Amino acid sequence: MICRRILLKRVWNNGRRWLVPSSSLSPVPTTADYKLHFSTHIMAAFSFPQNNQFTLKIPYMENICKFSSNAVADLHTNGIVDVPLAQTGEGIAECELLKWFIQEGDEVEEFQPLCEVQSDKATIEITSRYKGRVAQVLHVPGSIVKVGETLLKMAVEDTQVPLVTLSNLENEKQPDTKSNKDFTGGVISTPAVRNLAKEHGININDVQGSGKDGRVLKEDVLKYATQEGIIKDTLVTATADLGQLLHREKSSLLESAQVSGHYEDTIVPLRGFQRTMVKTMSMAAKVPHFHYVEEIDCDALRELKASFQTNNLEPGIKFTFLPVLIKSLSMALSKYPMVNSCFNEESVEVILRGSHNIGIAMATPNGLVVPNIKNVQSLSILEIRKELSRLQQLSLDNKLSPADISGGTITLSNIGAIGGKFGAPIVNLPEVAIIAMGRIQKLPRVADDGDVYSASIMTVNIGADHRVLDGATVARFCNEWKRFIEKPELLMLHMK
């Protein structure tokens, strides 16, 4: 039992409070999943397949963390964190602070109640995400605090700016669990990863770390959460050119309005994934884009597809154009690695990604997802076809794993599958290029001898980050890709 004297204008409760020891934490209802996807995206962006190892400070990572739902605290380099008002659920914009359970200078344990707030009909206990010391209390009881506004500042123990050792980003197995414990008695991980674990109600000490010295990485937490059934829903993301997603709570709000028969305006606060999308797309919109449009003759591709289907030795596998397009894209990327890169604004560096992890935008009943096929450079067309099927099935079943949708290096948006001539896509940061493919249409062409013939033409639009790629590079890259599509036999020249 702990008795607390509360410095208040009025004391509502001078009783003793049971602090029920529990490792569970109220999960943040807003899906921080997209934030997570984005963060792992960044982390993976800085991985090297070779054994080069160096420590890279990634302040960009901090910025990415800030895009997330209001549950993430801002980390200052002097060890003080701003703790925002969170844990209130969707649809609540502000609360009245009722009372503090702590005061400045108090040592606070993780999950210890900090204060009580009121919103409309509910009083809510806000618990601490950190173990630390209360540095500064920013509101007095009776004041109105907006959700996301800083409630108090805390001095926390693990105050390092997230330094990422590149070798950690490859998932190495660490068989020795004892090495997971550091001198403070807990696992080694960054504050961002700890925060993620708390958001999912996971005790980070339960997570097997795959990083160096047993460091727990974001992927480890997500894998643990998936295994424990904590993450039930698919992580979703978007490429900007395919419109809005229906956030789960938004759709349920709309449904309840309709079921009750009231045709009134519904205010839908954008939280979680949608809120993150607002921020990430705003960021992406700041990237100077240019768009390169090209028409590609797909007659040879049609014949190839027909041949694959006719000579198909594996029943149940249906061939489409996409696997060949993906493989030929990878071939072109080998020649123009700049198109398969990531840009770090802060350090003005371009990381040429060794793996071709080609993301494929898929429209599912649950919305748009962009899983990626890893290491296309090492896969055969058949293997690509199988992996595509696997990802498509998982997408439809809403069972994509975090690994499936993170780590992409370039995105293909087959908007033509739905319709349209071509789109003007916005890059999926931190990638530098995105390709929207329109529908393959039969169009009249004029041959060299002046005859008009019919050809299957696909229009593609490559959206590119002009800070990294210039028009000439993209044009040459596109020519290379087009060559492989129009003359697929050239792929054999590179066969090993």
Place this chain on the structure above:
Amino acid sequence: MLIPQTKNIGLPLMNLMRFKGLPILQQLHIEEQLLRTSSENWCIVNDGTNDPTIVMGVSGKPAELLEIESVLDDQVPVIRRFTGGGTVIVDHGTVFVTFICNKEAVPNLQPYPRPIMSWSSSLYSKVFQGIGDFHLRENDYVFGNHKFGGNAQSITKNRWIHHTSFLWDFNVQNMSYLKHPKRAPAYRSARSHLDFICRMKDYMPRSTFMDKTMDATETQFSLRPIQLEAIRTCTEAEFCPSSRFLTNEELEAAAVALQK
């Protein structure tokens, strides 16, 4: 009987305490004690309370919510309860139903105000199915656009309470102690108390409501009746509830402050 019991296998246990005419302050004390000191799930039903009492939410300001002069003149007791929400005047015509649950008691229920509110309305939808166009409107239970049930909640680290006061019947004169609140739901549309609320007795017999509420609860929980004496254990001596009467001095001070 094997069959009725087998249907409850797998459902989480919920203790049920039923009262009739229990003083509302005592009910609030029991609820707060169970919320803060118990680790079990509870359903409390109080079929009417004794004397007419005004019950304000945790941060209610008497000057804004009450006609203090009338309240003082008529010596109407005023309680400030431990949960959020608005002001009600309760008496023998009010039926109280309270749920106190662990955060994981209801599968897939996020422990936040709106999800809990929605969950409760889905439970009562079963009770009022086909009757009076029942639904949850903002935070109130309504028939059509007339409120008959008000809700309040408190959410702690590991548990939550959702309690409802149902206007089975009310005394029109009692409503005159309450001011039109500054913070009112949009659908109230500036209606007076009497145009805004309705009586549940016009829609359903009292016993039917109680039975159907228990039936609806039993679709999600295995109910176990508990007597009050069973919870009067050592924990009671160590727990200090926060719901309390406001003193005359406090009410008078509020009235004076308002006049300034």
